[in-house]
Amino acid sequence: MSPLSLALWTPAACLLVLLALPAAQKAAIKIWANVSALLGLAALLPLLLRFDKSNGGFQFVERAEWIPSLGIQYYVGVDGISLLLMALTAVTGVVATLCSWDAVNERVKQYYAMLLLLQTGMLGVFASLDFILFYVFWELVLVPMYFLIGVWGGPRRLYAAIKFFLYTLAGSVLMLLGILTLYFQHWTQFGTPTFEIDALLRLSMPFWMQQWVFWSLFIGFAIKVPMFPFHTWLPDAHTEAPTAGSVILAAVLLKMGTYGFLRFSLPLLPQASVDRTIVQVLVALSIVAILYGALVCLMQQDWKRLVAYSSVSHLGFCTLGIFSLNPNGIAGSVIQQLNHGISTGMLFLIVGVAYERRHTREISEYSGLAHRMPLFATVFAFAMLSSAGLPLLNGFVGEFTILQGAFEANPVWAGLAVPGVVLGAAYLLWLYQRTMFGEITNAKNALLPDLSGRELAVFAPLIVWALWIGLYPKPYFEMIERPVAKIVERVRPGYFQERQPVPILASSPITSQSGGSR
């Protein structure tokens, strides 16, 4: 068993142990769940340590027959992009598990079982190199998320849960049709049934069919991201989910969509991906998402809903970067995906902390919290600034690189997206001002306790990670440089020849620019 399979199946193995524990032993279950999350992270360490940055292909590959007559394999492997997202998944898993300690006291065993199942599904999505295996994991994620929202969520949880499920499922069945078309094309062209991504790369399809498949995959991924106008499930799901659910949704689940574009849409359908109309439509949707998401945030009275809508805006940046179709844009997008996971994860945790104390999400219910909860206010300030893209923090690195890429592709795009950064700062600062500053006007806020040690421990890894990416992003850019270059070369052959010098690891324009500027 390769280390990758080990990392992939650790949460599932922990789940089996968890199921064996008696449901009444809540403390034991909680401890085991936290241990499991840490084990999941630990299982990823060998991969991170032994990862070869100079290799642009898939590493830690493992392959086994699953359903030979349909050409479906158990075929896993990672490149820099997927490994980073797996790391994000594992860290989010730790954070989400730990933050639920006090928040969840009902049906504890089922709760942690769902978290571990979710973890397996998400890791599988990023590790799969077989399209059907990917699809199985993709669908596997839906069920535990449905229950997380539906059982432990807020007042409108049932509505939010089924809406999330229906939206995503509608997208993914259409995606399945696209996958089957690719499979059938491979079958007719090469005479072998396979869903393996490397094999599907060899396809040459007529342009109309590429477009057809592109749109079918687009629906699946765009709903997951979510891109405007498919975002309407997101505010409900994020707002009603329990804190851990929101954190995982924002940090990892949305990334499955952007990852899908990078792993499948672009490399498999290069002609459609650079088609003028398609790119313009996607960029336009991204820019609308950036601005619309930010504007809606300014209107929100609900703290959690505000954070939810900020995801729409931030993911708009990610898709803008991807469809700039150049190394800066795509690399920035990957980094921004990490950043969004870290920053928005923190923001949801912040809301969770406030909600656990006051059981309301109305912004107007809070004011002057900084007087009572200085630690909380500090952490919130950090999260807010990281999300708003303050230089030296992680958000800046991603947004800056994306805008660089967008500018290179078309200055107008960058010009249209920049107000999004400004608006982002505006709604976050205003939120901060309304909740943290001023006098304590509501008597209920007068006696709130500050962050406990456990809560600090929840935030700590995210804070450290945010600082690391903000101060020294070079290792991250190095990790994804080769895979990103591969994608760009695939969709725009000859891109690197036209622009001398050919980027080599040390002197790449990406690493020197964004790494060296600070």
Place this chain on the structure above:
Amino acid sequence: MSQYYTPSDHFALLPALLLALFGCSILLLDFFALPQPRQKRWLILFAMLGETFAGVALYRQYRFLEDQSLPSLRAFSDSLVIDGFSIFFNAMFVAAAALMAVISYRYLEVEGEHHGEFYGLVLMAQCGMFFLASGTELVTLFIGLELMAVTFYVLVGFLRSDRRSNEAAMKYLLLGAFSSGFLAYGFSLLYALSGSTRLTRIAADLSQRPASDPLLLLALVTTSVGLLFKVGAAPFHMWAPDAYEGAPTPVTAYLSVASKAASVALLVRLLMGTLDSHRVSWEPLLSVAVVLSLTIGNLSALSQTNLKRLLAFSSISHAGYVLLGLIAGNRTGLMGISVYLLTYTFMNTGAFLVLIALRQKGMPGDDIDELSGLFHRSPVHALLMALFLLSLAGIPPTAGFIAKYYIFLSLVETGHYALAIAAALYVAVSIYYYFRIVRTMFLGEPGQLLPAIPGWGARLGFLITAAATLAIGLYPEPIVQFAGTSLLR
């Protein structure tokens, strides 16, 4: 034609002979040897013995074709054919009937209607199905169909003192007789056109005729209407919700699974075999039926509060999915139909079995709200139901996904993109009503429902259905191989 009867005819007919023999013996045994109510359980064993014999006979036929590497074995001067297709379907009927016998025992006890002829009728119906799957001659087919239908009229109304059961049987009988009339009319036209009742002769003759021949079109329409009725496809589905709701639950399961599969088998043999040359004529007709089935089935299921009615409407939509494979009409489509029906046998029977296992005296247990909070009372049943519902919706890694996979793939292969998109989107619709049940079971407040009394029948039934639903989903290779080699010989 010189010799009317050969030993190989006997070999081909063996499964049906055994079923009829055991079916009739049960009626006699019930009357003479085991008259006491407590002795009825032995009849189940006897019925299972019959199924085992029928299974062995089928296996012998399968081995025979394999060893001789024959594509098919024709018998009774081309009135019956034993080929991979018929063996596959008959094996499915054996599985469905055996499951049925296992799960009925406790239900009939609870209802106080435990009569031995029940098991006899189950075998008789299966005998009719044998002819639907293997017959290649119009009269044989019609008699097979009527044997199946008439037994089902009785089975649907088996709860003599229950008014709903009686009403269901009456409705089913009236509409069923009507549809049989259509079918008989269609058959007579086919005979009039070709002068023969053998499907091979009809096929040869009809392929010479122009597609615009009005008589031919009339024959096509009437035959299809008759069979679409039996399949339970819209717009000929009106009987299904009432019959499903009123019938004893095991019969509902059997009806929705085996009777549907048998009628589909005949439809496939007629349309893809005999009338294949006139595909242009029947494909639009069938497409309309499919789209209507998907639409009416899924949309009506959304608002149902009675579980059996909900599953009835969902079964209409499943009929639509199965018929999509017929529209695609290639090898993948044929695989899709068979794999779909096989998985449907297990997952749908499983879903009904949950209802049966929960059934108590005086507790109808058919209303969705009555399952409220089931997870707290008997988590195993709730989890099993969730598994079956996920599979019905086609979520991987359950068997239902493999079934839908084939159907979608066949549509993509043959370029039916619009139908593929419609069918895919209806999966999302179906999730809504399936998950209404899941939501009630897992998220609802615990209601008045008594905990289920475990019985060996239910246990065995659950074991088979759940294991099959999971195993076909996780490792479909053996089934795929078997279906592939037997169907696409």
